[in-house]
Amino acid sequence: xxxxxxxxxxxxxxxxxxxxxxxxxxxxxxxxxxxxxxxxxxxxxxxxxxxxxxxxxxxxxxxxxxxxxxxxxxxxxxxxxxxxxxxxxxxxxxxxxxxxxxxxxxxxxxxxxxxxxxxxxxxxxxxxxxxxxxxxxxxxxxxxxxxxxxxxxxxxxxxxxxxxxxxxxxxxxxxxxxxxxxxxxxxxxxxxxxxxxxxxxxxxxxxxxxxxxxxxxxxxxxxxxxxxxxxxxxxxxxxxxxxxxxxxxxxxxxxxxxxxxxxxxxxxxxxxxxxxxxxxxxxxxxxxxxxxxxxxxx
Amino acid sequence: xxxxxxxxxxxxxxxxxxxxxxxxxxxxxxxxxxxxxxxxxxxxxxxxxxxxxxxxxxxxxxxxxxxxxxxxxxxxxxxxxxxxxxxxxxxxxxxxxxxxxxxxxxxxxxxxxxxxxxxxxxxxxxxxxxxxxxxxxxxxxxxxxxxxxxxxxxxxxxxxxxxxxxxxxxxxxxxxxxxxxxxxxxxxxxxxxxxxxxxxxxxxxxxxxxxxxxxxxxxxxxxxxxxxxxxxxxxxxxxxxxxxxxxxxxxxxxxxxxxxxxxxxxxxxxxxxxx
Numbered sequence: 001x002x003x004x005x006x007x008x009x010x011x012x013x014x015x016x017x018x019x020x021x022x023x024x025x026x027x028x029x030x031x032x033x034x035x036x037x038x039x040x041x042x043x044x045x046x047x048x049x050x051x052x053x054x055x056x057x058x059x060x061x062x063x064x065x066x067x068x069x070x071x072x073x074x075x076x077x078x079x080x081x082x083x084x085x086x087x088x089x090x091x092x093x094x095x096x097x098x099x100x101x102x103x104x105x106x107x108x109x110x111x112x113x114x115x116x117x118x119x120x121x122x123x124x125x126x127x128x129x130x131x132x133x134x135x136x137x138x139x140x141x142x143x144x145x146x147x148x149x150x151x152x153x154x155x156x157x158x159x160x161x162x163x164x165x166x167x168x169x170x171x172x173x174x175x176x177x178x179x180x181x182x183x184x185x186x187x188x189x190x191x192x193x194x195x196x197x198x199x200x201x202x203x204x205x206x207x208x209x210x211x212x213x214x215x216x217x218x219x220x221x222x223x224x225x226x227x228x229x230x231x232x233x234x235x236x237x238x239x240x241x242x243x244x245x246x247x248x249x250x251x252x253x254x255x256x257x258x259x260x261x262x263x264x265x266x267x268x269x270x271x272x273x274x275x276x277x278x279x280x281x282x283x284x285x286x287x288x289x290x291x292x293x294x295x296x297x298x
Numbered sequence: 299x300x301x302x303x304x305x306x307x308x309x310x311x312x313x314x315x316x317x318x319x320x321x322x323x324x325x326x327x328x329x330x331x332x333x334x335x336x337x338x339x340x341x342x343x344x345x346x347x348x349x350x351x352x353x354x355x356x357x358x359x360x361x362x363x364x365x366x367x368x369x370x371x372x373x374x375x376x377x378x379x380x381x382x383x384x385x386x387x388x389x390x391x392x393x394x395x396x397x398x399x400x401x402x403x404x405x406x407x408x409x410x411x412x413x414x415x416x417x418x419x420x421x422x423x424x425x426x427x428x429x430x431x432x433x434x435x436x437x438x439x440x441x442x443x444x445x446x447x448x449x450x451x452x453x454x455x456x457x458x459x460x461x462x463x464x465x466x467x468x469x470x471x472x473x474x475x476x477x478x479x480x481x482x483x484x485x486x487x488x489x490x491x492x493x494x495x496x497x498x499x500x501x502x503x504x505x506x507x508x509x510x511x512x513x514x515x516x517x518x519x520x521x522x523x524x525x526x527x528x529x530x531x532x533x534x535x536x537x538x539x540x541x542x543x544x545x546x547x548x549x550x551x552x553x554x555x556x557x558x559x560x561x562x563x564x565x566x567x568x569x570x571x572x573x
Binding site: 007008010011012017019021022027028032033091092095096105106107108110111112115118122123125130132134135143145168172180225229232250253254257266269271273277281 | 304312391392440475476512524
C-alpha cells in the first residue's frame with residue numbers, strides 16, 4: 001500500500017505537537033545550557049553583566065578539584081550500582097520468568113521498590129540506617145548498643161549505603177528489561193538441551209546468556225545513563241556528605257547552579273555530564289545497535 | 299517439562315529472597331508509622347508498634363499533608379491527560395502512516411528522554427520565570443509533559459503496531475480520514491495500551507522530585523516528594539510523621555502496581571528490547 005501525500009501531511013500534523021513540546025522543553029534548553037556555559041554569569045550579582053569567556057568555564061572545570069572528586073564519585077557510583085543491578089536484575093528476571101502459582105503477585109511485589117518515589121525510598125533507608133533507631137544496626141548488633149554504626153556519618157559506609165539503596169530500588173527495573181529478553185527465547189531450545197542431558201547451569205551458561213546479550217546490554221545502557229543523573233537519593237540521604245564523600249556530579253551542578261547562582265559554571269558542569277552520557281549512548285548504538293540491525297536483516 | 303528437585307529449590311529460594319528483600323524494608327517503615335514517639339526513639343528499637351495513629355494525625359493536621367496530596371494529584375493527573383492527548387496521534391502517525399523519517403523521530407525521542415535533567419533545568423527555569431510559571435502547577439506540568447512524551451509515544455507506537463491493520467484499512471477504503479480511523483477504529487482497540495501509558499506517566503509525575511524542587515518553592519504549591527524530602531521537625535527529625543506521610547504517598551502506587559503489573563511490565567520494556 002503506498003501512502004497518499006495527504007496522509008503525509010496529516011501525519012506531520014499529528015506528530016508536530018509532540019515534537020514542538022519536546023523541542024521547547026528539552027532540546028532548546030539543552031542547547032541554551034551550552035550557550036550559557038560560554039559566559040561568566042552570576043544571578044546573585046545582578047549588577048555584573050554577563051561576559052563571554054569562550055571555553056573559560058571548561059578550563060576552570062578541568063582544574064577544579066571538587067569537580068574531579070564529584071566525577072570520580074559519580075563514576076564509582078555508576079560502575080558499582082549498575083553491575084549489581086544487572087546481576088540482581090538477571091536473577092529476578094529468571095525467577096519471574098518461570099511459571100508458578102502466584103507469579104503475578106511476586107511480579108507485583110518486586111516492582112514495589114521501583115514504583116515508590118525515590119524520595120520516599122531515600123527517607124526510608126535513611127531511617128533504616130539511622131545510628132540509634134535504625135533497623136540495620138538492630139538486626140546486626142541487637143542489644144549491643146555500643147556496637148551500633150553511624151552508617152551515614154562515615155565517608156565509605158555512606159557511599160556504600162547510597163549504592164545499596166539505588167540497587168534496591170532499581171534492580172527490578174533492570175530485571176524487567178532482562179525479562180523482555182528472556183521472553184523472546186523459544187522454549188523448544190531448552191527442551192532439546194534437557195533431552196541431551198544439559199544441567200540447569202549449562203543451559204543458562206550456553207543458551208540463555210548468549211541469547212540474552214542484547215537485552216543485558218540494553219539494561220546496562222538504560223541503567224548507566226540513569227545512574228549518571230542520580231540526585232534525589234543524595235539530596236535526601238546525605239546532601240553530598242559527609243565531607244564530599246557522596247557528592248555526585250548532578251548534585252554538585254545543582255548546588256553551583258541553584259544554590260550559589262553561578263549560572264555559567266553550573267551549566268558548564270551540566271553540559272559536561274550531558275556530553276558524557278551522549279558519548280555513552282553513541283558507544284552503545286555503534287556497538288550493540290548495529291549488531292541488532294544486522295541480525296534483523298539476516 | 300517438570301522441574302527437578304534442585305531446580306525447584308533454587309526457584310523457591312530466589313522467589314523468597316526477591317519478595318522479602320523488596321518488602322521487608324518497606325514493612326519496617328509501615329511499622330514505624332504506627333508507633334508512638336517513645337517507641338520510635340527507643341534504643342535498641344522495638345519491632346512491633348502499639349498501633350497508635352498519632353503520627354498519621356500529626357502528618358495530616360500539623361504538617362498539612364492533604365495539601366501536598368492534592369497538589370500531587372492535580373499535577374500528576376493533568377500531566378497524564380495532556381501527555382496522552384499529544385502522544386496518541388503522534389504515536390499513531392509514527393506506527394501507521396509511514397512518515398518519512400519515522401526511525402529518526404523515534405530514535406531522537408529516545409535520545410531526548412536520556413538527557414540528564416540538570417542540563418535542561420536552568421533554561422527551563424528561565425522560560426518559566428519569563429512566563430510567570432514558577433510556583434504554579436501548570437509551570438511544573440509543562441516540563442513534565444515534555445519529559446514523559448517520549449516514553450508515552452514509544453509505548454503507544456509499539457502497541458499500535460501490534461494491532462491488526464485490516465480493520466483500519468477497511469475503514470480507510472470506506473473513505474475514513476486518518477483522524478477518523480484513529481478515533482473510530484484504533485482508539486477503542488487500544489484501551490490497554492493507553493492505560494499502560496497513562497499509569498507510567500502518572501507514576502513518573504507523582505514521583506518526580508528534581509524539577510518539583512526547583513520550580514515549586516512555595517510550600518502551599520509543593521508536591522508530595524518535595525514535602526517529604528523537606529519534612530522538618532522543630533527539634534528532631536520527625537521520623538514517625540515522615541513514615542506516615544510516606545505510607546500515604548505510596549499506598550495508591552502500590553495498589554496500582556499490584557493490580558496492573560502485567561501492563562506495566564510490557565510498557566516498560568517497549569522502549570528497550572522489543573521493536
